[in-house]
Amino acid sequence: MKRPWFFDAPCSGRTIAWASAGAMLMASMAAAAATDIEVWHSLNPYNKGVFEDLVKDFNKEQKDVKVKLKAFDREDDIEAALAGAKKREDRPQLVQLDDDRAPDEVAGRSYIQPLNTLLAKHPIKDAKWFLDDKNTFARDSKGRLVAFPYMVDIPVMFYNIDAFKKADLKPTVPQRNWASLQDQLVTLANNGSRKCPLTSDQPVSVNLENLAAVNNQLYASNDNGLKGKGKPAFSFDVLYIRHLSMMISWVKSELMVKPEFNANATKRFANGECAVLFSTSSNIGWFSDNRKLDFSVAGLPYYPQVTAKPGNAFVGGSALWATAGHSKESDAASAQFLAWLAQPKRAADWYQETGFLPLTHQAFDQTEKGYYKNLGEWQELVAAYARNPGANGRGFRIDNYPKIRAMFHDTLEKALSGNQSAPAALKTAAAEAGKMMRK
Template identity: 80%
Template sequence: MKLNWLYGALFSGRKLVWASAGAMLMSSVAASAATEVRVWHSLSPYNKEIFEGLVKDFNRDQKDVTVKLKAFANEDEVEAALEAAKKRDERPQLVQLDDDRAPDEVAGRSYIQPLNTLLARYPIKDAKWFLSEQNTFARDNKGRLVAFPYMVDVPVMFYNVDAFKKAKLQPTVPQRAWSGLQDQLVTLANNGSRTCPLTSDQPVSINLENLAAVNNQLYAGGDNGLKAKSKPAFSFDSMYIRHLSLMISWVRSELMVKPEYNSVATKRFAAGECAVLFSTSENLGYFKNSKKLDFAISGLPYYPEVTKKPGNPFVGGSALWVTAGHSKDSDAASAKFLAWLAQPKRAAEWYQATGFLPLTDQAFALTDNGYYKNLGDWKQLVAANATSPGANSRGFRIDNYPRIRAMFRQTLETALSGNQPAPTALKTAAAEAAKMMAKK
């Protein structure tokens, strides 16, 4: 009897051990069966940390999908890596890219799957996109969303409130008229901001693209290329000549530091060295995290002689594009991650922490007024993008625009260095752009 009992006890114990081992094995298999979603991005260091935090939350919230991030220094490196990846498994499931002002072309790449195709199979429920459907960013010529508009920003004017107070400017806000801002910059330069009254890291956006949009003018012919049957032409008229001449004089008189790149301008502003910065809203979270910086936000300047009321600038930034050729499980996992990012709480957290525009109406509505305290006109500047934009600020379509933009940047660099007068620089740039548009 005792032997039988002992034998039975040993047998039961073995069953328990085997059952436990089996459970552990099944658990291990289940964990390893999680579908992997690889995401490539080129976010700034500060926004990269915010994104990494959200991804950690997603991976912790569920076990079916695991998101793995890979960071690149800039979008050029991302594009180079995509070009080098010849096989499907070498590519990510999601990748951060600009729409290059020609989203149809990006969506038509062999390795890209338009977002609307993915969402037709795996819809994101109850989410209403914040950015107006009339805006062309990340939408094809039929108005369909071809990428997830997660890193969309707008150009703004950041200003150091302490610098304005030190200069005894009342009120302590920059004027929106270019002439009025010039007077303030003189006062700022003479009262504490001599080394850097104004700087920028967005010369083409401020001095060409949005000079048009904010002044309610077309940037290019054929309704900014949106309806043109032929290549839209750039016509840099007297407004552009006047403006670039003004900017050249500002650099010469040291009211403005020549454009500074690779985060130089943003770091200087964050350190309190510069009174005014023209940059993109994606830096808002970074500045807000700089505890010693007292700053606020205003819209870009305009010319009252050209328009009585400033228009909205073009939205910019980038989006998450879905790559093609992956399995159904992989696509479903990518859609699950995007749907999670679109949840009101998560989308609001991203908006508030970074300065990118809200992903959804729900994210904007979930953000209370306490967030906007001491941020100047930020709430109004954001809200303007939920409504239908004017005809001049919907966006623009320009073939080969990345190369054209690089050429424009070099043209402005040459002019602002005093090596070419504004009329010559702009005429040459327009002619060169026409040639570039003809090249695919």
């Protein structure tokens, strides 16, 4: 019987065919062997886009690791999803969380793997963390870094330069003295900014937490809860009473729109409606992307009667926490992604495009002076966080602080709405916080 023609084909042709099929199979197997890691986050829309672009670049460069993102509207939604995840497979490898001013508690959760544990097995080479190690954010009681400090920000004062020019204020910068700022707000209100001389989305941060830090005062006893035995206590003295009384008067006289703990305040500033905004530095990238908005940055105001020189505001924001219980390959992939984010060029881009503090010294050093040209005091404000923050600015440790902070917010809202006097509001808040710490 005559053999089919293909049996007479040259051996080299069959070899090539089989080799091609083998190559395709190997490529398919390699793709299938790639380790997927999931990252949960609650970044604002602008910073979400920046992060997504970075992840796309990472996925293009890597063959063995693929990062998948899942966005949530709020960090509370992430906490709820974590609490509802019954299996390891239901949890992400990396998740954006605050340290809740109790990082030891977060690091001690059964599903969290402290960063220092992960990096002991998979070290990130050559990265020098930017935040001074005396700063307590995302560090445990032994000073060990328990989370990747990637979304760390500080509260700042944004101001609309066009509004200051329209009001004929010279120089076109806000005063950092609270009393002098009040005079400027009156001028702004009378000359073009009547609807919104000042607004804020950080009432607790500006009027309680950082009223202490920026004025070089303790926020709570026991060195802000970092030393001593027993629970720390809040003592909202005459500084707080006078300040909150002034804020109440600002709302009544319409120098300040009542603070809102949502995106309304930042959107109004971005749209050019407000002259001054107290908010977090993580909005810098978003505001810079708005070509119609001519703005700049200053530090929070202080009281010269209390301190000759303003101190550093507490750092805030959040970090990327690694979760526990995943495979060795998964942990290695997570560490590989974090190491990639820590590369000087990548970390510098993140800092410049968002307004989060630099992740590393290299990111800060690689940022050229031109970046700071129209950002007022931003470079000076950032540089301070590479230095020892001092006893009053290191941070604070308060048990059950997320719920206490929510209570503080409600209390301030009542006072600023005219439903409670400053002394009564602060006395009630301090007493209630003491009870909540003990729960």
